[in-house]
Amino acid sequence: MSKVLIVAEHLNGKLNSSTARCVTCAKAFNAGSVTVLVLADAPEAIAAEAAAIAGVDKVLTIANPANAHPIAAVYAPQVVAAAQGYSHVLAPSTTFGKDLAPRIAALLGVAQVSDIAEVLGAHSFKRPIYAGNAIITVEAPADATLVATVRTASFAAAAAGGSATIEALSVSVELPTHTRFVELQQGKSDRPDLQSASRVVSGGRGVGSAENFAVIYKLADRIGAAVGASRAAVDAGYVPSDLQVGQTGKIIAPELYMAIGISGAIQHLTGIKDAGTIVAINKDGEAPIFEIADIGLVGDLFTLVPEIEAALG
Amino acid sequence: MKILVGYKRVVDYNVRIQVKPDGSGVVTEGVKLSPNPFDDIALEEALRLREKGVATDVVVATIGPADCQAHLRNGLAMGANRAIHVVTSQAVQPLTAARTLLKLIEKEQPDIVILGKQAIDDDCNQTGQMLAALWNRPQATFASKVEINGSSARVTREVDAGLEVIDVDLPAVITTDLRLNEPRFIKLPDIMKAKSKPLETIPLESLAVESGDHLKTTAYAAPAKRSKGVMVKDAAELVALLKTKGLV
Numbered sequence: 001m002s003k004v005l006i007v008a009e010h011l012n013g014k015l016n017s018s019t020a021r022c023v024t025c026a027k028a029f030n031a032g033s034v035t036v037l038v039l040a041d042a043p044e045a046i047a048a049e050a051a052a053i054a055g056v057d058k059v060l061t062i063a064n065p066a067n068a069h070p071i072a073a074v075y076a077p078q079v080v081a082a083a084q085g086y087s088h089v090l091a092p093s094t095t096f097g098k099d100l101a102p103r104i105a106a107l108l109g110v111a112q113v114s115d116i117a118e119v120l121g122a123h124s125f126k127r128p129i130y131a132g133n134a135i136i137t138v139e140a141p142a143d144a145t146l147v148a149t150v151r152t153a154s155f156a157a158a159a160a161g162g163s164a165t166i167e168a169l170s171v172s173v174e175l176p177t178h179t180r181f182v183e184l185q186q187g188k189s190d191r192p193d194l195q196s197a198s199r200v201v202s203g204g205r206g207v208g209s210a211e212n213f214a215v216i217y218k219l220a221d222r223i224g225a226a227v228g229a230s231r232a233a234v235d236a237g238y239v240p241s242d243l244q245v246g247q248t249g250k251i252i253a254p255e256l257y258m259a260i261g262i263s264g265a266i267q268h269l270t271g272i273k274d275a276g277t278i279v280a281i282n283k284d285g286e287a288p289i290f291e292i293a294d295i296g297l298v299g300d301l302f303t304l305v306p307e308i309e310a311a312l313g
Numbered sequence: 314m315k316i317l318v319g320y321k322r323v324v325d326y327n328v329r330i331q332v333k334p335d336g337s338g339v340v341t342e343g344v345k346l347s348p349n350p351f352d353d354i355a356l357e358e359a360l361r362l363r364e365k366g367v368a369t370d371v372v373v374a375t376i377g378p379a380d381c382q383a384h385l386r387n388g389l390a391m392g393a394n395r396a397i398h399v400v401t402s403q404a405v406q407p408l409t410a411a412r413t414l415l416k417l418i419e420k421e422q423p424d425i426v427i428l429g430k431q432a433i434d435d436d437c438n439q440t441g442q443m444l445a446a447l448w449n450r451p452q453a454t455f456a457s458k459v460e461i462n463g464s465s466a467r468v469t470r471e472v473d474a475g476l477e478v479i480d481v482d483l484p485a486v487i488t489t490d491l492r493l494n495e496p497r498f499i500k501l502p503d504i505m506k507a508k509s510k511p512l513e514t515i516p517l518e519s520l521a522v523e524s525g526d527h528l529k530t531t532a533y534a535a536p537a538k539r540s541k542g543v544m545v546k547d548a549a550e551l552v553a554l555l556k557t558k559g560l561v
Contacts, residue, residue: 073446102439103452106411111407112437114437128536130324131433135536138529139530144527178482181479182479184474185477185478186474187475248431256555273536273539277555278542279551290542292542294543296545297545308552310548
């Protein structure tokens with residue numbers, strides 16, 4: 001029976017929903033037990049959130065001032081120490097998990113499965129390669145610890161309703177001081193988080209400038225959506241990099257995705273292929289985005305977006 | 314200061330990959346191959362550090378089949394001082410790649426190793442982190458800004474929450490994100506010059522690397538297609554449809 005350890009992702013004292021998505025992934029291969037590991041300076045509140053996820057059997061905490069920020073070189077040896085006796089170590093395929101998981105795998109001397117998109121068995125998974133243009137079936141050895149990252153857009157967050165036990169764990173490993181957190185520059189925004197929002201309005205190169213992006217923000221605020229962007233829009237400096245959706249940015253699965261002025265490069269499309277309904281608005285009727293859109297509308301976005309707002313009533 | 318740059322050859326960014334009808338792989342015959350875009354950014358960053366006087370020696374390394382020589386000449390033409398080709402006819406998985414690069418580190422003793430954050434073929438995003446772990450050195454992944462201050466580097470990282478800044482003591486592994494720089498174009502005279510630059514060939518077997526190729530790919534499939542959507546004529550029709558679906 002598999003024994004799964006999930007490394008919790010959290011920020012500012014709050015658990016990220018990516019953790020509950022990893023729980024769903026573990027449940028998909030009928031994990032015998034699911035333990036969530038919280039590394040933090042003050043893990044109590046985060047651990048309580050994790051304990052309330054349905055399907056979690058146990059929450060382990062490692063409290064240490066050195067764990068205040070997710071430094072992979074500091075976290076990895078502690079996870080390795082905690083992972084003794086576990087068959088699986090899972091982390092979300094977010095920048096947190098992508099940074100940390102390979103470091104854990106290398107210390108354990110095992111391969112890593114990146115971006116689990118579908119579970120076929122406890123050691124058999126589907127994952128995308130070539131920007132999602134091919135899906136491979138990967139078999140990992142059953143006699144080694146399996147380290148993997150979970151493509152969060154492919155798994156719904158496990159519901160609340162759990163009441164797992166919480167245990168403090170102490171591990172005796174030497175932590176490196178060669179890597180030091182300086183600061184996190186976060187954009188201040190009251191909008192929903194791009195990665196977990198049920199609606200997303202995204203703008204691309206067609207928006208034309210940072211000033212013009214006001215059109216996108218206005219529509220997003222009108223329908224309570226998060227704001228995203230194509231790589232072209234980020235590269236052009238219209239919006240910050242944390243709004244980028246696609247192969248190398250965020251992979252998301254909102255119920256509604258509105259792509260405005262985005263032509264639809266394959267690298268962008270791979271970031272939204274699990275979205276519920278994709279709406280494309282572009283002045284070029286031949287744009288590739290229309291090949292995958294559920295609803296397409298050809299025309300000038302600066303005319304159409306205000307009309308959409310008006311039509312929303 | 315010496316910088317080692319990982320420089321992988323991959324199917325070109327613009328190629329739309331097709332899965333073979335029998336599911337045994339993807340079609341690579343006759344497909345354009347190019348340096349991994351993130352590795353071009355890695356090499357560019359190394360060259361800029363050399364041009365600033367921070368580094369003196371930039372070494373590009375690849376692990377790949379015999380015909381990767383032209384690919385490495387490309388890296389030399391871009392400006393690397395020399396190249397190392399670890400020759401193997403088999404594709405290696407990230408853990409093997411990291412163990413191989415560690416052997417090169419032991420030989421070359423670089424102060425900084427710069428790799429792309431991921432290769433756009435297998436999209437693994439693992440090798441840099443694994444290498445840093447095996448080397449027992451810091452990692453600064455997804456870098457969008459790198460400043461060297463004596464014996465440490467201040468790296469700005471593109472993370473989901475925004476931009477994270479960390480200091481790492483050197484030597485360290487840095488992996489590049491898209492916005493670190495814009496790689497230069499190669500000029501014709503540089504292609505000529507590259508022909509006479511040193512290119513060392515090392516058979517992978519001779520490095521006695523323990524294989525980390527533990528994963529087996531048993532099937533390839535094309536992604537599920539989204540069903541064809543509908544076109545609407547105006548904003549009113551779009552909003553009406555979204556309201557019907559309960560999406561707004």
